[in-house]
Amino acid sequence: MSVKQIEKVMDAAKTAAAVLLSFAATILLICLVSSTPWQTVKDFFLGPFQTTRRIGNVIEMAIPICFTGCGICIMYSTGHINMGSSGYFYIGGLAASIVAYGLLLPSGLHPVVCILAGGLVAALIAAIPAVLFSAWGINEVVSSLMLNYIWVYLGTWILRTFMLDSAAGFNASKAFQETAKLSRIISGTRVHSGLILAVVVVLFSWLFLKKTKWGYQIRMMGMNSKFSVYSGMGVTGILLSSQMLGGFLAGIGGACEVLGMYTRFEWAAAPTTGFDGIMVAAIAYRNPALVPVAALFLAYVRVGADVISRTSDVPSEIVSIIQALIIMLVGAQMFLSGIRHKQIVKASVRQLAKEGK
């Protein structure tokens, strides 16, 4: 095996080991706190597959994460960390909602306009941290994270001032036009046609990042931005456009979520989907092709936790422990690095012997 192959295999092994270790920890925890450990463990692992409804739950939970996850893959490939996808997702949903109840359009066109509106507004606000960084060197991690609060409170103000339907009985917008809603595509579940768009987004992101000249520039900038500058690439433009594209994807994700799962805009806070995207992109090693796998996995453990919280005495918060363990272990540079280094040493020494040196 070449060094390159070893690195790939070890990345996969690291993820697998992280998953197994976190599962082991979960089982241990369940055994410690549950009075019916065996049944609880079984429910946790098999529960999500037991009914069509639960399988649907897994898929519908994974859909929005695919959008934010792919957006994160593109944004993070520049080497710049943008923590704002939670805000972009929220604003995308908000903007789509305004179009969804406020405009009268034919049924085929209406959701398209809603989704585009969500994506474009989100793209615009996603440009802000990149502009702040390019113009004044303001750290994007901090600015994008802080801006999340601004978007959510701005959104709440817009909702309460302009969108509120007093007949609804709670803080929610007027009901969406029927023409705007995304249709259910699997009966017995709430899986909506946003799934198709999610598949398209995953394919697009992968092609864009790996096969186009724009993706190439983004990746080179992420690996060595000085090299990009020296080669003649305009890094400011690349940064700006990649952040806007990432924001766009998160925004259309938010739009699909409100149009597929809700009848009114009623988010009082930003859903966790934005941060889920960061987690999923990390597990997928920033490869959009692996994002759906990671998103489905995350949705699976969440639905599993949901099942046991209803059927047993173990609370669903246990899922946070699994998430935390996986992310920590996948992210840990040194985890399994001893084995990796030994493999590389072996391969290199073998290679030397083969070359007869």
Next chain:
Amino acid sequence: MSENYILEMRGITKVYPNGFVANKDVNLAVREGEIHALVGENGAGKSTLMKVLFGVEGHEEGEILLHGEPVKITDPISAIDMGIGMVHQHFMLVPSLTVAENIVLGREPRKNGVLVNMEKAIQDTRAICEKYNLKVDPTARVRDLPVGQKQKVEILKALYRKAKVLILDEPTAVLTPQETAELFVELKRMKESGHTIIFISHKLNEVKELCDRVTVLRLGRTIGTADLAGLSEQEISRMMVGRDVILKIQKQPAKPGAEVLKVRDLNLNSADGRPILRDVSFSVRAGEILGVAGVEGNGQREMSEIITGLLPFARGEITISGQSIRGRSIRAIRDMGVSHISEDRMTYGVAASASVAENIISDRFQKAPYCKHGFLQTKQIGSLCKKLIAEFHIKCDDSSAPVKTLSGGNMQKVVAAREFSQDPKVSIVNQPTRGIDVGATEFVRNKIVDLRDQGTAVLLISADLNEILELSDSLIVMHGGEIAAYLPDSGKVTETELGEYMLGIRHQTPEEIRSACHEC
């Protein structure tokens, strides 16, 4: 052990995380009180071996013995505690602190057990300077010192930490011939006072002059250890290279054409107002190599960065075939036919984690036939890479191998393959063979001559005097941001003469320097 070795390294194997085997079963035995040379080409594993000894890098196999006892050196602190000191190739000093502060850093003399006793620190520094007759002003700030003085501070730092074994990693690489001579006197004095010195170099005349014994490394292995007394330079060189080669580049006399690159009255000040370039004017004609000699840090790097668009310039004018580059982006300047080998390969020259192919296309990925409708054309890129890998003898699994898995020499060939393959009008070649093995050096140098013969105007900047003298058709010497001399025929220049211009001891008249512009 019959012989009195102060230090032994046995069977050391070191593999870097990228899979590069830097040392394989290397042995080194150093006697007490000798100056032991460690020689080998660039990339032979000398620096790695010393990093292992100093605890900067770990090792996979082998053991280290100090006074015959096996020791574990886990980090530089334990190495220092065992009496090992190292002067790195790139100085590890705090520029904003004074000499005395740098020397005592981490081991400061205390006042009342808490406060730093600065007077004592200065006294100690003076005492140690006198003891070893190394003349440095303890109160000077390190950033104001010339390179030779900084090196003395590094040596003093090691001596202050009571080093008995002193490792010097290519100490003469940054020095002028005159400074080198001074260093040798000091090192011999240290040897007489009982210190053991490991001297890393690939300059054989220096090794012959200074050292007692030599260990030769080649491709990460020990070739052997010998007394220098009965050994000729040719014999050592054969051990180093494995064959009889002396780098002699075959080249025809240049046939210079029209002026291509013209630099007029270029000036640049640093952020704090210090002049970096002062009224630099010269021109390079098609089909000639103009060498730029000079101690590093005399404006050469900034000059090449200005010409290639990496740095903006305030005063002066630069034209390529009559067209000004002022206000143009790096890509626009590259599109005018300027190619650039950066002195800092890992920072600018390559994206180490990216593949060979991705590194080769970084200056043409957006152009046909490599890109159509925004999509990269894998086939066209593949055949380009195949051609260049063959033409430049790049040793790699295939073009998808990450560049970081290649040796330094092969990385530089990737850079050269990119920068030399688009028929550049002007090529700014900065330290083209720094840190690469002799085979790759020879190859890259020949490619530079080929490029010249195809009519490219080459500006060659190098700290390696041999390289400058070997390749250049004519040359300029830079000192303090100015051109100190223009020497139209590099064949008639001696190293001593160059050294004097580099140090600023000699300076040509403005008339002589003006002839560096051909069509003024």
